[in-house]
Amino acid sequence: MNKGVPLLEAKGIVKQYPGVLALDKVDFDVFSGEVHCLAGENGAGKSTLIEIIGGSYKKDEGTIRINGTEVEFASPKEAQESGIAVLHQELPVLPYLSVAENIFLARQPRNKAGFVNYSEMYRQARKWLDIIQADINPRSLLGSLPMSKQQLVSIAKALSLDAKIIIFDEPSAVLTSVELKRLFEIIGSVKKEGKGIVYISHRLEEIFEIGDRVTVLRNGRLVGTRPIEEINRDTLIKMLVGREISEEVPTERKEIEDKAVLAVKGLCRKGIFEDISFTVNRGEILGVYGLVGAGRTEVIRVIVGADPLDEGEIYIENRRVRIKSPKDAIKYGICLAPEDRKQHGLILGKSVQENIVLPSLHRFKRSLFLDYGRMRSYTRKFVSSLRIVTPTLSQKVRFLSGGNQQKVVLAKWLGMEMKVFIFDEPTRGIDIGAKEEIRSLIRKLAEEGRAIIVISSEIPEIMSLSNRIVIMHNGRITGCLLREEATKEKLIAYSMGANHI
Ligand SMILES: Nc1ncnc2c1ncn2[C@@H]1O[C@H](COP(=O)(O)OP(=O)(O)OP(=O)(O)O)[C@@H](O)[C@H]1O
Ligand SMILES: [Mg+2]
Structure with a gap:
């Protein structure tokens, strides 16, 4: 032609x-x-x-x-x-x-x-x-x-x-x-x-x-x-x-302990979303699906204290908490790996290693000193599992390709010691070879007993990760499905506003 x-x-x-x-x-x-x-x-x-x-x-x-x-x-x-x-x-x-x-x-x-x-x-x-x-x-x-x-x-x-x-x-x-x-x-x-x-x-x-x-x-x-x-x-x-990879590994549903780590009740932000209630249990991955503009990111922003809440309650391990700032959220053990990772979360002038270990520095304290050897091997583990392309661990992240910068930010969040992890579009911009690796690291966090929320616009991704899926449309929850009940058709229908199928 x-x-x-x-x-x-x-x-x-x-x-x-x-x-x-x-x-x-x-x-x-x-x-x-x-x-x-x-x-x-x-x-x-x-x-x-x-x-x-x-x-x-x-x-x-x-x-x-x-x-x-x-x-x-x-x-x-x-x-x-x-x-x-x-x-x-x-x-x-x-x-x-x-x-x-x-x-x-x-x-x-x-x-x-x-x-x-x-x-x-x-x-x-x-x-x-x-x-x-x-x-x-x-x-x-x-x-x-x-x-x-x-x-x-x-x-x-x-x-x-x-x-x-x-x-x-x-x-x-x-x-x-x-x-x-x-x-x-x-x-x-x-x-x-x-x-x-x-x-x-x-x-x-x-x-x-x-x-x-x-x-x-x-x-x-x-x-x-x-x-x-x-x-x-x-x-x-x-x-x-240049090698065979399996694209989607479906989750084998293991028994989730019936222990709510995070529960939200009747969350509302006027004009943006209303009446949002859900719980996330220990060891559970809750998927949040919806079309862009459904209000998913906005709900999350309220939970992590980035935006104010007009109505509703947030509970951590059955205790009511008031989260007024992202600092409060961290204090209660909630962290968010945001959608726009570049703006929120990378220090471009610092090295790959510094960016990855920064939030976990306390782990590497040996009396008054930092254990640089352990820091290096900790970083190297992420660099190899996420296939981060960098000439050395001390390369400034400014010089990495767009997708590799994303991987560095994710590595940073994946290593945090938190009760609740929220990932907003965790594999966007990331190549197919590393996508599955990121998903398996998220699964591992769940297996360690953390409560996880994953927002994703990709149906295969949300189906392969989640134990339960909440679907939002126009600022409201229109459906909640167990993984085994979920189908592509149902997710799409709920995300377009259908109420009961
Ligand atoms: N200014 C720079 N200095 C040093 N190395 C660089 C610079 N810009 C890019 N690189 C390196 O060149 C290689 C190619 O980067 P490039 O940005 O072209 O990748 P890409 O294919 O666009 O990746 P992505 O899918 O992540 O966007 C990478 O290893 C990157 O780290
Ligand atoms: Mg690029």
């Missing part, structure tokens, strides 16, 4: 960081009218490759051609002028500028006197946002919007630039399912216009849904490029991880 000269052709790309060969002679091309997916485990080199194509990083070796002509980009601006738009994994936003200013950065419409014509700028921004049906005010400050909306603004910007090649670095890690569906429609229509799309994702179903071809990287090397219709799920997994 792809005949002629590619829109973009990268050949023999090499990129060396101190101690890490991030790309080792990688070839990659994109033709007009295709979606070329780029896949690979965390740290495989995907973001590095597209940052080079987008002019943000310099390559050490190799050539890049646009429509057959060799180019050398000294900056993202030059790549942009050649028709390449990159939607980054870490949105490099200017949070204090408005949505419209972000879209028209350095190319604002001006009036005759040379001043920025704001009303025109807002009007044009509105037009691009309307095209993607994004309900966003062009005058809002970008930083005040949730991540998913910020991503939509970047999409509007890419379209307004009339880019020939649009590169998405893991958009589904921040978009809600409704927005993702909309994104796929947008991708479908720009593809018809003859643009080339590069799409990075860890979710195989997305690759099979929108991809025409897929290229897999592993440890900076090209594993292969294949048309989607020539491969299936198993071959792709094998290309990705």
